[in-house]
Amino acid sequence: MTTETHPADPGGPGGTDYAAARTRLLAEPGCTGAARRAALARLADGWLGGLYAEAGAPPGTALVAVGGYGRGELSPRSDLDVLLLHEGRIDSSLPERIWYPVWDGGAALDHAVRTPAEARAVAAADLKAQLGLLDARHLAGDPALTAALRSTVLADWRAGAAKRLPELQELCAERAERHGELSFLLEPDLKEAKGGLRDWTALNAIAATWLADAPRDGLDEAAARLADIRDALHLTTGRATERLGLHDQDQVAAQLGVLDADILLRQVYEAARTISYAGDVTWRAVGRVLAARGGRGRRVSRLAFPFTGVGRSAGAVARGAVDRRPLAEGVVEQDGEAVLAQSARPAQDPVLSLRAAAAAAQAGLTVGHATVRRLAAEARPLPVPWPDEAREQLVTLLGAGEACIPVWEAYEAEGLITRLLPDWERVRCRPQRNAVHRWTVDRHLVETAVKAAAMTRRVARPDLLLVAALLHDIGKGWPGDHSEAGEVIVRDVAVRMGFDKTDTDTLALLVRHHLTLVDTATRRDPDDPATVDLITKVVGTLPHLELLHALTEADATATGPAAWSSWRATLVDRLVDRAGAQLAGADPYPADGEPTAEQERLAVEAARTGVPALSLLAHAGQDAADETPEPMGVELTLAIPDQPGLLGTVAGVLALHRLTVRAAGLRELDPIGAGPVLLLSWTVAAEYGELPEAARLRADLRRALDGSLDVARKLAERDAAAPRRRGIPTPPPVVAVAPGTASSTATVLEIRAHDAPGLLHRIGRALDTAGVRVRTAHVSTLGADAVDAFYVTDTAGLPLAPDAALRVAAAVQESLG
Structure with missing residues (x-):
């Protein structure tokens, strides 16, 4: 279909009445959830039916709702997906007489005009169009025309299932790859992510083929829960968005009467896992059916509803012997899944659940859905303490690595995990x-x-x-x-x-x-x-x-x-x-070693010339020019004649060159007896791109030290130009003095703050101003947070007195704002 927009005109025919009625409906406190979605659909039905009649549509035409609107479910910001169906020729202005009042009423419209043959051809060429037509529902006009289209589309869908279902599975996999798994995302897409509303629609489409059906326990309730949250998101944001952003979650929770955003997310995750697990089970069933049809496996009947039997598909009638391979006591492999052997007795074998899980994972299989259901219904609780075998089977399950995950998910879906581990x-x-x-x-x-x-x-x-x-x-x-x-x-x-x-x-x-x-x-x-x-x-x-x-x-x-x-x-x-x-x-x-030859060379050069000397050396003996912005970074060795403000100045220049400091050490040398030279050995890495040229870095250091480069101003300008974090408050920085047991030779300052350009520069300036010496610094970034530790001493190289340490911490805190 083609989506178009048109400048809204509240005075358009019928638009004002529909918009007002819709506003009243959304404001009704007792009308929520599925009832509201159905009421919105009925309201749109009446409006569109009236527009169709006012347009003077001739016989042989019909107005049809498709997609979510076809299912009678409209969220507050859903499009109206409509098809004008006709036989033979129609007046070219007829569609506009229907569509324009919709646009003028401010509604979002997804529309098409087609003959039944054209609709069928489009469905054959476009999987998404065919999925939308599976939910076709008559709105106005000739009902026989709509009924014929529905019958034809369903017949085509069933006849082409062997081709269409693999396409649908690939489409679902691509969506999951692009949008992630709804069960785990902090800012999930309620519709497109794996386990979202699109997957629920796909499961209904699979059921329409009559080849397989999903486990239905809790499935529709899970989809309804996601739809309720999506409705609240639309109402809260006023936008047709499917992404539940962090800044919207508290408001959405309040809209739904949920205590807080964490409980809201947990509801999203639980619903998504129900849909996701149902999808995994269903796609495995589809694979077995299609493999059998293609002669690559055991033949099965046309109807394969695999979720009610015990140990095998209830509707899958074998023509010949069933192949079973023993996996463990009471557990066999059948049709690519681990199932219970015919002699297994869950009620008499409390370790059977763990044994089946371990055997499946070690064989690279999952446990059949019917088997998991049977274990959940019949298995006895483990005695306390567990038998040795139970503990060993749990370890065997976990030791299977990646193969453990689908087994764990299957058990989680039926409550077996919390039965084994109540905590x-x-x-x-x-x-x-x-x-x-x-x-x-x-x-x-x-x-x-x-x-x-x-x-x-x-x-x-x-x-x-x-x-x-x-x-x-x-x-x-x-x-x-x-x-x-x-x-x-x-x-x-x-x-x-x-x-x-x-x-x-x-x-x-x-x-x-x-x-x-x-x-x-x-x-x-x-x-x-x-x-x-x-x-x-x-x-x-x-x-x-x-x-x-x-x-x-x-x-x-x-x-x-x-x-x-x-x-x-x-x-x-x-x-x-x-x-x-x-x-x-x-x-x-x-024992502390003597300076390396490179460190000695740099110290001598700095002492003789009175200006900074530096080198950039990659780890493992690589040339710095070949180093990528890999987390190991490179070693920056910097020799500078001692002077006030060095730490802050050097840190600021590195920040200007977008170098992240991961660790910093300092020692003092007097290589030629002309006065002390500070030797800074820092591990740095490029934030992105390549490392700067050593000559350019050295030049900027000289300029910063002689005052011709205003580092603080440059960093402030860059910070002002950086995009702001909107809607997400940043916790204030925390500066603390570590307990005296942290070091017997220095005072340790712990600093936690939101990472930002020039953060280390501001800390260094504060420490320089406080008159303390930094022996070593350990810098760590976790996500958007910097977690740093500075080992500082007084000018005599001793730990700070407790009151002095608190004053320095307060000064650093103030510098960070």
């Missing part, structure tokens, strides 16, 4: 309002277990690694620190699972400290003895250290690309190596 209910479908996270809490836990499955050869106890990965965030949803809450929960869960005290203590340690390694590595100086002491006191043993190391990496890589990088991995590895050396009785603190 799972609090994290199920729980959103994470953090741009760093890709997944909901529950899916993140499963993804972490998947990542951990690839690391089981690195640890002596892979079972503890996998279980800890599955449960490390189980405390989210409880008050307080989720790591502390998780430690309490995991102790209870571990005992129920049958772990002994030693293993329970290990799991509790891993959950309590699953963030400790990465937080310490990115915010503390690994060369400070207090840093390594902290880790060794936490883990206690080398086996605990290796488990925590693997869990840290699994957690971070499952979180998203912003949470892990080569740079962070290097920092964590370095800290683990030093902690491991100390636990093994070796010296983790090698």
Whole structure:
């Protein structure tokens, strides 16, 4: 169809009455949800029917609603999808006599004018047009014409199912790739994402082929819930949008009478999972039917409704023996799925659910829908503590890696996961309002277990690694620190699972400290003895250290690309190596080495010339010119004759050149006895594009130091030109003095703020003004937030006095606004 707009004219024929009636309908407090959508459709029906009659449409014509309007469902901002159907020739002005009053009334119209033969031809060439016609509904004119079109389109759809359904599946997959999975998105598209309203429409189209039908339990209710949320979104924004943006969620929740935006998102996710899982099950059934029709599998009857039988498709009548391959005790493979053997007795075998899940995942299969339904209905609860086999089967399931996910989703859909792990209910479908996270809490836990499955050869106890990965965030949803809450929960869960005290203590340690390694590595100086002491006191043993190391990496890589990088991995590895050396009785603190030849050369050059000397060297001996903006960055070595304000000035010049500082160290040399030279060894990376030329960077440093380049003004101009964050408040920065145990040789300032150009420049200026020396700095960016730690001393190289440390922190806080 073709969508057109026309300047609104409230005085157009019939437009004022329709618009006023529609406004009154939307304002009725008791008319909501499906009832309101149906009422909006009836109101449009009457209006369009009147326009059709006023236009003087001759016999042999009909006005037909298609798509969502054809289903009798209109959201507040939905288009009116209409087809003017005619036999033979019609007056060319007839369509305009109908369409123009609609445009003048301010309604959005998606329209077409076709003969039945043309409509059929368009449907044959355009899958989306055919899907819209499947919902064709008569509005006005000759009802026989509409009925004939519906019959023809349905007959064509059923006859061409073997060709059309693969096209529809590809269309659904392309949408999912483009818009993501509705079940996990923080700003989801309610219509186009996987599990959205388009997928529900596709399932109804599959049912219309008579080849397969979706599991119907809760399906229409899930679609209705998404449609209600979409209606509230339209009313809240006043726009025909399908994307539930962060800035709209509180208002939409209020419109629906939902307590808060998190509960609203959870409702979206639950509905989306119902639709998504129904789609997965249905497409597998379609694949079996089409394979059988094509002679690539067991032949089945024309009607295949595969969701009511036990262990096999109730409507799939085999012509010959059924092929079954044993997978485990009571579990066999049939038609590409794991199902229960004929001798299986779920009511007498409490481990059967986990055994079936583990066997399916290890074989790269999912568990048949009917089997999952039967297990949910008949399986006995596991005794407490669990039998050893149950614990082993859970570990086997998790150890299957990616193959675990579809099995887990199938069990989740029928409530088997929360039956096995009651504490799972609090994290199920729980959103994470953090741009760093890709997944909901529950899916993140499963993804972490998947990542951990690839690391089981690195640890002596892979079972503890996998279980800890599955449960490390189980405390989210409880008050307080989720790591502390998780430690309490995991102790209870571990005992129920049958772990002994030693293993329970290990799991509790891993959950309590699953963030400790990465937080310490990115915010503390690994060369400070207090840093390594902290880790060794936490883990206690080398086996605990290796488990925590693997869990840290699994957690971070499952979180998203912003949470892990080569740079962070290097920092964590370095800290683990030093902690491991100390636990093994070796010296983790090698003595400070002499300056390298390159550092010595730069220091001598700076001392002789009185101007900055610098070099850019890539990691692993690469040439800096070949370095890409990969998270490892490059080493910037800068030698400058000592003078006030160096840190802020250098940080500002780097910001102007769009260089991100990841770590900074400072030492003082006097290479020729002419006075001190500061040697800054910083790890930097380009925000995007290529690294700047060293000569240009050196020139700008000289200009900044002699005052001819106003760094602060340049950064302010760039900041003023940057796009503003609209509708999303930015939390104020936090500057704190770390406990004295963080370092015995320096005072540690922790700074958390929204990342912005020149942030390090402002911090450096404040520290320079405060008269403190920065020994090292550890800079970390998580999503849009900077989390930095500065090791500072007084001019004598000693930690600051407590009151002085608080004054410096306050000064930095003030500089950040």
